[in-house]
Amino acid sequence: MHHGIKKLLLLGAGHAHVHVLASLAQHRPADLDVTVLSPYPHQTYSGMTPGFVAGRYTAEESRIALEPLVKAAGARWVQGRCVGLDAEHRTVSVAGGGPDTAPLLHYDVLSVDTGATMDRARLEAEMPGATTHALNVRPIEGFVHLWPHVLEMARDRAVSLAMVGAGAAGVELLFAAEQAIREQGRPGSRFTLITGGPEVVPNYPEGVRERVLRQLKRRGITVLREACTGFDAGQVKLASGATLACDVPILAIGTHAPAWLQGSGLALSEQGHMLVNAFQQSTSHPQVFAAGDVATRADAPHPKSGVYAVRAGPALAVNLLAAHEGKALQAHEPPSRTLNLLSCGTRHAIASYGPWYLEGSWAWVWKDRIDRGFIRRYTRPA
Ligand SMILES: Cc1cc2nc3c(=O)[nH]c(=O)nc-3n(C[C@H](O)[C@H](O)[C@H](O)COP(=O)(O)OP(=O)(O)OC[C@H]3O[C@@H](n4cnc5c(N)ncnc54)[C@H](O)[C@@H]3O)c2cc1C
Known part of the structure; x- marks a missing residue:
């Protein structure tokens, strides 16, 4: 990789990150290398899971195939799960990948949309x-x-x-x-x-x-x-x-906050979620962003649901590029109520x-x- 290229690492392909990918497909700076780390080749949409259980949708109908979306974004998909994060050294430890998967990924800008977990x-x-x-x-x-x-x-x-x-x-x-x-x-x-x-x-x-x-x-x-x-x-x-x-x-x-955030060095809420500001940016590490159930807005805490994760997508997409280009960030105002x-x-x-x-x-x-x-x-x- 030649000098000047910066690495954007997306953890998880949740509701906000699918939007980031679609937006990168529209515009991706040539000096930005994008990697998505996610455990499955598709993103299951929880909103349609009850319909799947009831027999109305097939599993395929209720998920998004990641590879075509990642490809359209000019990004690279790495199969695996983040199991550790070192915010000081800007690395993510990976498990559950294939034999060729590197155990450690480096980033210049990181975005986390890994959702809720049950510990x-x-x-x-x-x-x-x-x-x-x-x-x-x-x-x-x-x-x-x-x-x-x-x-x-x-x-x-x-x-x-x-x-x-x-x-x-x-x-x-x-x-x-x-x-x-x-x-x-x-x-x-x-x-x-x-x-x-x-x-x-x-x-x-x-x-x-x-x-x-x-x-x-x-x-x-x-x-x-x-x-x-x-x-x-x-x-x-x-x-x-x-x-x-x-x-x-x-x-x-x-649900719980992921255990791997403990010890990451990132500012966390009392429940262990990543604390972010109005730019969906870590309150402790300006090169780290997050949206969805994994994050808590320090300035305006709101319920955790898919709707909020979806709404944060566009601002997150803008801010990840702004962070890369050193431009001004855009505040995201979560809706005060949702349908x-x-x-x-x-x-x-x-x-x-x-x-x-x-x-x-x-x-x-x-x-x-x-x-x-x-x-x-x-x-x-x-
Ligand atoms: C049955 C059900 C129905 C629901 N219906 C609704 C609804 O109708 N409306 C609504 O607003 N909310 C609904 N919710 C809540 C909703 O699912 C969550 O609020 C929403 O999924 C949060 O979105 P997210 O983007 O944060 O994460 P997710 O959608 O959970 O996406 C997280 C992604 O990160 C990946 N990932 C997880 N861990 C790691 C890791 N360690 N490393 C890398 N990748 C990782 C996952 O595989 C996934 O791709 C429902 C929940 C359930 C269980």
């Missing part, structure tokens, strides 16, 4: 048996890979499925699973939602929570307002001391925006249109 060690400590007996929602690729096996089992015999975690992701996946098994499985399967607290979708307005409860009731899904304390073969343990017989326990409880479309299977959804909400089959059609549009926008011919 297996922490899950196991909080709920013994979680990593051996339960199906974890993240990494989402693992879940997408295993779901067809669950469905196969349910075609053979009635099953008992329990969703641990009553956030939007858990609730949407449970509605989807119930629909798929009702439509494709043996009759007599049972479905349970274990909330871990008093509320179902606690981050949503009361009207939405009531509507979710109504939909759960309509589908015959049992709601247990209890915490899960662990798993054994064929059972879920509850805080009351009771156990629930269960063939398919699914864990969709809150949330919570699907209840593939025929009904609850739309909410701040305190307002409405529901109906039209809301599902709307979500389907938005989600397919997102995939289409970043899909390049192979």
Whole structure:
């Protein structure tokens, strides 16, 4: 590589980074070498995962093929995962790559969009048996890979499925699973939602929570307002001391910041997320940027969701080039509220925006249109 060429390293191909790649495809300075480190050759779009579980989309329809997009951007894809970051020496340690993958990548400018993770060690400590007996929602690729096996089992015999975690992701996946098994499985399967607290979708307005409860009731899904304390073969343990017989326990409880950020030298929030400023730039290291669930805005903390990650994409793209060219950075203002479309299977959804909400089959059609549009926008011919 000749002198003067600078290295931009993109960690993960999350919602904001697919936009960065599309934008590099439009314009990439000749003196910028771009590498993407990501574990899979595609980016699974979580917004369509419930639709995949319900049987509406194939796995291919609900993801973006990375290679054509990376190629269009004039970038290089390195398969692997970041397992360590040294902000002082500007290096990233890589695992899970092929035999030719370098164990260490150097950067001049770094951007992190690796999303949320479920830390297996922490899950196991909080709920013994979680990593051996339960199906974890993240990494989402693992879940997408295993779901067809669950469905196969349910075609053979009635099953008992329990969703641990009553956030939007858990609730949407449970509605989807119930629909798929009702439509494709043996009759007599049972479905349970274990909330871990008093509320179902606690981050949503009361009207939405009531509507979710109504939909759960309509589908015959049992709601247990209890915490899960662990798993054994064929059972879920509850805080009351009771156990629930269960063939398919699914864990969709809150996510964690990645463990590899600890010790990176980067400024982190109390929960361990990368602290960034209004430019999506590390508050401690000006050549490091981040967006999505891995980051926390120090100036304006906002909920972590795919919508916020998507919205940060354009500003991130501009700022990565500005950092490379030594130009002024552009502030990104996260939206104060976002449109949330919570699907209840593939025929009904609850739309909410701040305190307002409405529901109906039209809301599902709307979500389907938005989600397919997102995939289409970043899909390049192979
Ligand atoms: C079932 C489900 C449904 C959801 N539905 C919605 C919805 O409708 N609307 C909404 O706003 N939010 C939704 N969410 C939340 C949403 O998934 C997250 O907020 C969103 O994915 C965050 O985007 P991101 O860009 O930060 O990361 P992600 O989309 O998770 O992308 C991260 C990328 O980084 C890669 N990666 C991970 N670790 C590493 C590593 N160590 N090294 C290199 N690469 C790595 C991953 O493979 C992936 O390519 C849903 C979540 C779930 C589980």
